[in-house]
Amino acid sequence: xxxxxxxxxxxxxxxxxxxxxxxxxxxxxxxxxxxxxxxxxxxxxxxxxxxxxxxxxxxxxxxxxxxxxxxxxxxxxxxxxxxxxxxxxxxxxxxxxxxxxxxxxxxxxxxxxxxxxxxxxxxxxxxxxxxxxxxxxxxxxxxxxxxxxxxxxxxxxxxxxxxxxxxxxxxxxxxxxxxxxxxxxxxxxxxxxxxxxxxxx
Numbered sequence: 001x002x003x004x005x006x007x008x009x010x011x012x013x014x015x016x017x018x019x020x021x022x023x024x025x026x027x028x029x030x031x032x033x034x035x036x037x038x039x040x041x042x043x044x045x046x047x048x049x050x051x052x053x054x055x056x057x058x059x060x061x062x063x064x065x066x067x068x069x070x071x072x073x074x075x076x077x078x079x080x081x082x083x084x085x086x087x088x089x090x091x092x093x094x095x096x097x098x099x100x101x102x103x104x105x106x107x108x109x110x111x112x113x114x115x116x117x118x119x120x121x122x123x124x125x126x127x128x129x130x131x132x133x134x135x136x137x138x139x140x141x142x143x144x145x146x147x148x149x150x151x152x153x154x155x156x157x158x159x160x161x162x163x164x165x166x167x168x169x170x171x172x173x174x175x176x177x178x179x180x181x182x183x184x185x186x187x188x189x190x191x192x193x194x195x196x197x198x199x200x201x
Contacts, residue, residue: 009068009128010059016100016133017072018049020140023099024075027092033081041075049073068132069139074146090155093148100137104130108198115200127199134194138187144179145172 022044025036040048049072050056059070082088107126115123143149145168154165168175179187195201 006060006063008125009063009132012125012129012132013059013068013070014046014050014055015044016103016129016136017055017070018044018046019099019103020096020136021049021072021075023095024077024092027095028075028077028082031088031091032083033077033079035078035081036075039076067135069135087155090152093151093155094141096148097137097140100133100140104133104137104194104198107133108195112198112200127201130199131191131195134191134198138191138194142179142183142187144175145169146176 021041025041028036029042036042046055051071051073054071054073056070059068062069077092079085079089082092084091108130110118111123111126111130118126140147141149141152143153150169154161
């Protein structure tokens with residue numbers, strides 16, 4: 001990966017994870033929790049969302065490995081402030097991956113339906129945007145802690161499983177490593193299928 005491509009993909013990733021976290025924050029705000037706003041997270045300013053390891057070091061390392069991945073600081077929210085106690089967590093959790101999927105659809109459809117009239121450089125950047133946002137959407141919806149998908153799953157399951165959830169979440173780092181090293185090869189084909197369906201490439 002040349003230097004320019006590396007810079008472009010990291011910029012795309014940074015803005016994509018910022019929008020991801022911003023979406024969590026806005027839905028929490030809409031449901032009655034001011035915590036993200038009070039913490040200054042309802043902004044597109046990357047400095048409010050990024051962390052050195054997940055937002056800088058990991059993207060650089062993964063870019064040299066052939067793909068670009070990373071994350072931002074999770075948006076904090078208070079469940080006691082949320083109006084919809086039953087489905088609030090599901091709505092807040094699904095907002096981030098949904099925003100990434102929407103971004104992928106917008107730029108993917110531009111390539112699919114208007115590609116012949118668009119500059120080649122714009123198409124190439126759009127394909128990077130689609131690819132990165134599909135990865136973020138699919139990865140975050142995997143139902144393993146600490147990912148958003150696990151929160152969606154627990155929101156659907158009976159409330160009396162709270163102790164099971166607490167026990168599982170204590171070992172979230174092990175689930176994360178297991179996903180990266182052992183399950184990722186099963187996730188990649190899903191990403192490629194979605195990429196082709198959206199872009200037609």
